[in-house]
Amino acid sequence: MADDRRARPPGTGAATAAPPIPMLWLLTVICGVTVGNLYYLQPLLDTIGREFDAGVSEAGSSLSAMHVGYALGLLLLLPLADVLRRRRLVVVLTVLTAAGLVAMTLAPGLAVLTVAATAVGVTTVLVQVLVAYVAVLSGERRGRVVGTLMTGMLTGVLLSRTVSGLLADLAGWRMVFAVAAVLMLLSGLALHRALPDRPADSTVGYLRLLGSLRKLVATEPVLRRRSLYGALCYGAFNAIWTSAAFLTAGPPYHWSETGIGLLGLAGLGGVLAAARVGRLADRGLQAPATISLLVLTLASFGLVYAGGGHVVPLLLGIVLMDFGIQGVHLLNQSEVYRLAAQAPARLTTVYMTSYFVGGSAGTALGALAFQHGGWLGACAVAAAMIAVAVTVWVVDRFRSSGAGKKAARPGPTRGDATDPAAAARPPIGSSAPSTTGATATGATATGPTATRRTAVDPTAVSPTAVDPTAATTPAAPPRRAPGAGAVGSH
Structure with a gap:
């Protein structure tokens, strides 16, 4: 599948050291502390509902609203990270988050x-x-670095419930x-001292910045597919x-x-195991890893329902469920x-907005299903979401196989034997012979063996497609077309 295509390298001069x-x-610690804000409510829903004389679905609506707010923040605030100084943005957001938590307290x-x-x-x-x-600064170690940060975040997700229950x-x-x-x-004080005060990545206007999100979604099938996986998995999780x-x-x-709150510790083993999944992405094994984790x-929902x-089956089921869902999430982000x-924050905006929209839907549907159908209803909602993700993977796999067979048929194609220069072209994804004076289209200017790069992926996003004001950078190696003899990923 298309997911196995490597990213375009960072532009000239981009830092790539972890x-x-x-x-x-x-x-990592700050990520865990921060993401915990989204989950402190979960073990308190029954207590808060009784204090405010609210039912199951009404109490659950406060948690669902928090996830909706997070999705809105991803859509409206996160793109600003590409056009503002990150240190200033992060510090302001930590102060505003603290103010919101004080309002919840009172x-x-x-x-x-x-x-x-x-x-x-x-x-x-x-x-x-x-x-x-x-992630963008980490170059080829991206999978491992994201895995480390995700370990902090996912540990925060689980321990936040435990800490919340104990303090309550x-x-x-x-x-x-x-x-x-x-x-x-x-955390805000620590980030102000630790983060470098780097300039913004782009100078594009805010409205044009938001408009570029639509181009990313339209031109990146990997982004669309991984966003759908994330939404369905997080919906089932919530x-x-x-x-x-309510069950316990x-x-x-x-x-x-x-x-x-201590029930959250049951998933900690699964989260720590899932942190190693990032290495599979670095090795190009994201396709088999994804479907294995989804299945x-x-x-795991059989054990969860028995719980x-x-x-005992409740604890075992939660360990397996958390391992599978968080592993898929890590693969998605990688x-x-x-x-x-050139657009890390906007990529995150699209993926994580989908992720938390799915999570908010799962929270609301889970509470509603539990109110009317008990534990069986909640498990059925979660299982249905994962079943849809598995179905999407399988259908996409068959489509990819069909496209690969069609591409393998002999006949005139762009750049095949009908082109006299075809024999001199390097394989897709390999480096062309060293030349000088490359033109903007990738044609070399010197030498009888000069070659022209072929655009093999018409959906590839160039820096200017994402950011109309971005400076032109040297052309990156073309990505392989789906089905072009590579092991795919879904």
Whole structure:
């Protein structure tokens, strides 16, 4: 499939060295602390619902609204990372996030809590600014570096539930958000000191910047496909975890907030294992890894459903589910960041907006299904989402195979034997003979063996296609066409 195509290299002069180890670990911890803001609510839904006299779906709406806010932040704020100084943007977002958490702490009712949660969701996009920035700087080590940052983020996702439950039992649910506000202020101070104050990557206007998102979606099939996988997987993830808070608060479990929060530790093993999946992407094994993880996730829901009455299958199912879903997410991000080094924040905007729209839908559908169909209903919603992802992968695979067979048939094609210069052309993806004086179209100016690069991917996004004001950079090696004899990825 098209996913196996390597990214176009960064433009001339782009830094490609991975960040120093101390800075990488600092960013990893901050990513975990920041992303936790989106999940502190999950183990508290039953408690908050009882305090504000709200039902299951009403209490769940506050968490769903937070994820909608995050999607809006990804769409409207994250693209600014390509045109503003990142350090200033990150510090401002940390302060705004802390202010939103204070509002959640003081919320007198569910309506105010929901509005404040939405605001916190919007500003928490700062974590994606950090991930996209570091990923582009990491060159060929991108998969491993993204894997490290994802380990911090996914650990934050799970431990945030545990910390939230413990603090709620000790000092009430409001203390959870008060502590989170302090952590965000400390993170902002650390980022201000640690991050280099680099200039913006682009000078394009904000409205044109948003308009370029549509071009990215239209011209990058890998981005579209991986965004769909992410949306479906995160929807299934949230359907289970949102419903698990209500399941474990009632019969047969009757767990306290601490017990509900500790359930998050069950998925920690799966997350740590998934962190190594990034190396498979670096080795070009994203296709078999993706479908294997999707099938594993689908199978895990059998154990998750059995956990409605027994804790052991519940724990085992959650470990497998988290491993599969987070592994796919890591593969998705690794592939998306390979597409265009000139627009890392906008690539993240498209992918993560889809991701959290799917997550918000999963949260709402999971709570609704649990209210009307119990644990079976919630598991059915999650399984259906993953089944759709598996179906998309299989259909895409057959289409790719058909395209490959058609391309392999003999006959006149662009650049085949009907062209006298065809025999002198290097294989697709290989380097042309060393020449000088290359023209803008890639034709060389000297030597009898001069060759012309053939545009093999009409959907490739050039820097100017993404950013109309971007400076022209040397042409990157062409990407292989789908089905051109390469092992595909989905």
